[in-house]
Amino acid sequence: MIKQNQQYDIVRPEPESFLQSARAFGYSVETAIADLIDNSITAKASEIKITYGIDRYTSFVRIEDNGKGMNEKELLNAMKIGSFNPLHARHENDLGRFGLGLKTASFSQCRRLTVKTRNKLGKEFIRCWDLDFVADKKDWVLLRNCADTKSEKILSDFSFDGAGTIILWEKLDRLVESIELKSDKEHFYRKFDNVRKHLGITFHRFIEADEVSISVNTEGVEAFNPFNISVDVPSTELQEEQLSIRNQQIRIQPYILPHESKLSLDERKELQIIKGWTEHQGIYLYRNRRLIADGSWLDLNFRKKEAQRLCRICIDIPNTLDTEWQIDVKKASAKIPDVIRKRVKSICFSSIEKAIKIYTSRGAYIKRKGQKKEIVYLWLAKQKHGIKTYFINEKHPLFELIAEFLSDESDVFTNYMKLVAEAIPVNLIANDFSDPETIIETPLQNKTSALEKIFYSALSILIGAGVSEAEAKKQLNSMDVFQKLNNKS
Ligand SMILES: Nc1ncnc2c1ncn2[C@@H]1O[C@H](COP(=O)(O)OP(=O)(O)OP(=O)(O)O)[C@@H](O)[C@H]1O
Ligand SMILES: [Mg+2]
Known part of the structure; x- marks a missing residue:
């Protein structure tokens, strides 16, 4: 408790310094775009269209959804740093938590963020944060319209009928260092190949259930289920386990992937996902069906080893346990709560042991499950x-x-x-x-x-x-x- 009648100063953040710091949350372009897609899915969008352009004069990334859109008050709140108190309860399908993602994800990649939205009554509103304008005015100045005609042109039309929202990133200083060279452009395109893969795996459950379709420059993003690699050879499902914290369910389902020698060339390539097969071993943590960690031992202190690479453990958690799991703003990392840590570690440990056996026996054990057979090794x-x-x-x-x-x-x-x-x-x-x-x-x-x-x-x-x-x-x-x-x- 603070003593009564205390004197105090008001110390407001210096806008430019604060926004510059908000750029350093450590997003990659794929985690930043995924954070915006979270907002679209929470706004009940069924279609999300990502387009980008890169040339010397206008480089941009545009993410449009057909979600419920916002009225003017909601848009103003959305643009605020800290739109919501993270301690407040969220709807069970809400993918947000901190009231920051739209801003931190965007500023991690660009210096200008414009949002154009249309609500269900057909009313359109625009707001724009331009970091250079903020620096110039030395205040929290949010533009009420597009900053220039280039932005206006890119935002001129909605692609979908009815309500929806468009997020526009311009001044991509983090994404495009220079586009003088052909190789810089190629680097940019390669980044978007990874974006496509990342979205395919992060939102695979939504895409598989036909709830959402996402496209990147008109090409559809395909769902990528990390446990179901092959059409012909199923992964081995180990015993599922349910744990609970404060009566909230946590589901753990370990999988052992088929040995690579049993897969087709294409299937083997798919296994690599983005970081390579060995890197993608470990826990796949889903929060409200959205993937948070795509292969990580989180804080379990297991090393990533070649021989363990067939081991993928699916853990499902609700958004009501965000504090216990220490979900971060980027929705890209978490910590295993102490109360279940020992049990999770032991499940992971026994799954790893089984995965190593299958890996080192080149998959021979998969076929002979149940049969005890001595194998002689060369x-x-x-x-x-x-x-x-x-x-x-x-x-x-x-x-x-x-x-x-x-x-x-x-x-x-x-x-x-x-x-x-x-x-x-x-x-x-x-x-x-x-x-x-x-x-x-x-x-x-x-x-x-x-x-x-x-x-x-x-x-x-x-x-x-x-x-x-x-x-x-x-x-x-x-x-x-x-x-x-x-x-x-
Ligand atoms: N595409 C969108 N459609 C409708 N509303 C949106 C959209 N994007 C953002 N909003 C609104 O803006 C608010 C702020 O979004 P922001 O991503 O900054 O925070 P959040 O989603 O609440 O939490 P988090 O920081 O965990 O992402 C959202 O809660 C939502 O109300
Ligand atoms: Mg968000």
Whole structure:
């Protein structure tokens, strides 16, 4: 409590400095646009149209929706820094929280934000924040119209009938550093490829349910479901779990993706999403069906490792738990509440273990779920004092057979195989794995007939060495390299 009759000063923020600081929330262009789409979806838009232009004179990004629009008072409030108190309850479908997104997301990319809106009565209103005008006037001056004829032209028409809102970004100083070079333009277009992908995954549930359609420069954004990668090979769904905080439900559904060797080339490319397959492992946190984290271990202190990359854990939370999850203004990060942290960590841990098994067995376990079967590996890994080495399994039946066959000469073969293990290009493979553009295949990955040839040649050698045909097939079928041949009988 403040003592009564205290004296005080009023210290208002200096407009330009404050707005400059509001530019540094750390948005990327894709998280900034997603923040505006949140507003459109909350305003019940079913269509959202993003267009952009880039040339020396007029570079802009324009985001139009057919939502409920705003009247003048609502528009003024929308343009205010801090339109709403974050502590106030929101409608259960509201994707907002802080009353900041429209401004912070826009200023992270541009120096001029104009909003034109039409309410359901057909009345149109415009307001514009221009950071240079604010700096010039040294006050919170919000223009009541478009700043110039270029803006007017871009905002002249609504594309949809009825109510709706257009957000226009101009003076894109953060998005376009210079457009003198062709490569700058290409860089700009590439950014929008990522925007398209980001929106496809962030709002995939809305697009899949036909509630919203989004287009970027007339091309529709396709939904991208991060757990449902392949049409032919389903992801493994582990046990779903429901937790609750203050009677509010949290749903956790871990998935293990199919091993990449089971996917088509296009499906494998899709797995990369934006940051690469390994980076996209982890928790996918949905707040009101909108994706907040697209693969992150949040604050669980798990490292992102290649071998865990098949693990994706879907967590659904309502907007009533924003404080507990410490949702940030960008809607791009969160923290796991202490009360459920231990349980979530253990679910993630056991899912990771299962994912590693599938990954290291090249997917062999998916098909043989339920069946206990010993698999014999050609390569083995050993860890001692934190140092990992990979070596060729000298107890492998084929290895033993060849060594026995060569008898006195077997040293030549054994030493040669040791050299093969010694020369394995570990650094090169590790480097290639971390590059999202590179898809790694083994030499016979898609050459089943060549692999079959080796199978039958090994079979006849084994039979020639006195092993019964049934036993020889059993031995070969248990080898890791022949798993993709679906057991020859
Ligand atoms: N496209 C739109 N259609 C209708 N109203 C909108 C639109 N965009 C913004 N608004 C109004 O402006 C308000 C302020 O938006 P802003 O994104 O700044 O904050 P918020 O969505 O309330 O919270 P957050 O900071 O979490 O995004 C919204 O609450 C909404 O009332
Ligand atoms: Mg918002």
